[in-house]
Amino acid sequence: MKKAFVFVGTCLVTLLGLLTACTQSGGTSQEGGYKTMTVKKENRLLTNSYSAVVKGRQSVEIRPQVSGTITDICVKEGAKVQKGQVLFVIDQVPYQAALQTAVANVKSAEAAVATARLTSDSKEELFKEKVVSDFDRQTARNSLLEAEASLAQAKAAETNARNDLSYTVVRSPVNGVAGMSSYRVGALVNSSITTPLLTVSDDEEIYVYFSLTENQILSLVRQYGSVEKALAGMPKVSLLLSDGTTYAHEGTVDAISGTIDTETGAISLRAVFPNPEGMLRNGSTATLVLPYTKNDVLVVPQEATFEIQDKVYVYKVNADGKAESAQVTVFPLNNGQEYIVESGLQEGDVIVAEGAGLIQENTQILSVHTEK
CATH class of the missing domain: 2.40.50.100 (RNA polymerase II/Efflux pump adaptor protein, barrel-sandwich hybrid domain)
Structure with missing residues (x-):
């Protein structure tokens, strides 16, 4: 009976030892690791979407004159x-009457000019024969000038009356x-x-207005060298309509505003779209999609980066397996998930692939997964 008790006690001690060993082993496996990736060159098609307003090539408010x-x-x-x-x-009746009055006034003024000219010519002859004084001759000349001025005024009034009558027909x-x-x-x-009486929109071509930030415009100008070259290098753009469908025709960005909106800090751009089916209407809204094709570029996930004072950083894994921060320059446009790195990394560099904002300098990195 005593041996049996000793045997049971020994088993209990052994079982407690095994449980302790298992608990210690589980704690070791929970020690943190970090996902890493090897940077490599890839091709990317980036698309950015912008809220846009659709305008006719020419939208004219028709108002009466x-x-x-x-x-x-x-x-x-x-x-x-x-x-x-x-x-x-x-209603043309009052304007027709006004024109008839103006025409009659012109005829009356023409008759007055003819009479004044006869009088002036007669005074000239009588002055030569010393029958009338110089005062009478000059008075006749002045009367002719006055009559000619009245005729000019009457003709101007006739022109205005004709114009007013023509304005009654709104074209x-x-x-x-x-x-x-x-x-x-x-x-x-x-x-x-x-x-206005009516608005007439010339919609053979449609202008689509959207905005980019000042920094995006500056980056494009630096990349291409000038605004004109940036416009020439812009890719074809597409349009998402309000029902979510893609418009059948592509457009071209043809203008960048020379001024900055002081309230938003944005710069307006204009894209031109053909509108043969008349589907696009003046005043409607849409979403403009701006694509960028980048070949042989270094691509990193955004979650592998962190920002300090508007500068972008990643953590490179050095030869000792520790995290080492490195500033990178990224392409101004992105797809919301990745950055295209223009400088600061080289192909083959190993970086921390996620959670970079939670890591400190010289953190020992234990990779749990490496993408190659």
Whole structure:
């Protein structure tokens, strides 16, 4: 019985020893390791998306130049219109009457000029014969000049009357598509109305406006050497419509604003898109997608970097297996997950692949996975 008790006690001691050993072994396996990667050259197609506003190549607000009531509307809302096409007619009766009055005034002034010229010529002859004084001759000359001035004023008034009459017929100054109008026949309008009669948008080509930051523009200018060269080097851009579909035609970035928005610090750019189907409309919104193809470049994940005072760093693993910070220069555009490194790393360098912001200088790195 005593031997049995000794045997059971020995087993219990042995079991406790095994449990202790297992616990110590598990603690060792939990010691931290860091994921690393070997930097290599790859090809990348980067795309950046920007909120954009769509504008017609020319959007013209049609406003009357004379006052009056609308007597005829000659265009359907949303219809295509041609340059010179009649859109509205404003009551012409008072302007026709004004023109007739102006024409009559011109004829009267012409008759007055003829009479004054006869009088002046007669005074000249009588002065030569010393029948009238120099005062009478000069008075006749002045009367002729006055009559000629009145004739010039009458002709100017006739021109204005003709113009006013022509303005009663409101025509489209451009080819395009008519917008909606809040005016109907009988509405009283004038040149100071706040709401235009109609808006005509020339949409054969569409302008799409978007913005880049000042730093992005500066980086592009440094890369290409000038604004003109940066524009020439811009790739074709695409457009995501409001329903999430991609517009069928690609566009070209053709202009960079010369001024900076002081409120946002952004610079506006313009892309031109063809619009043969008329799908794009003035005033709509879309998302512009700007692609960049970069070949044979060093690519690192963004989670492998950290920033200090707007400078980007990575941790390289040195020969001793320790973390060593290194500043890198990255391409200004990225896909939101990776950076293209332009300087600071070489192909074959080993870096900490994630959690770089949590590591300190000279941390011993124990790699749990290496990508090659």
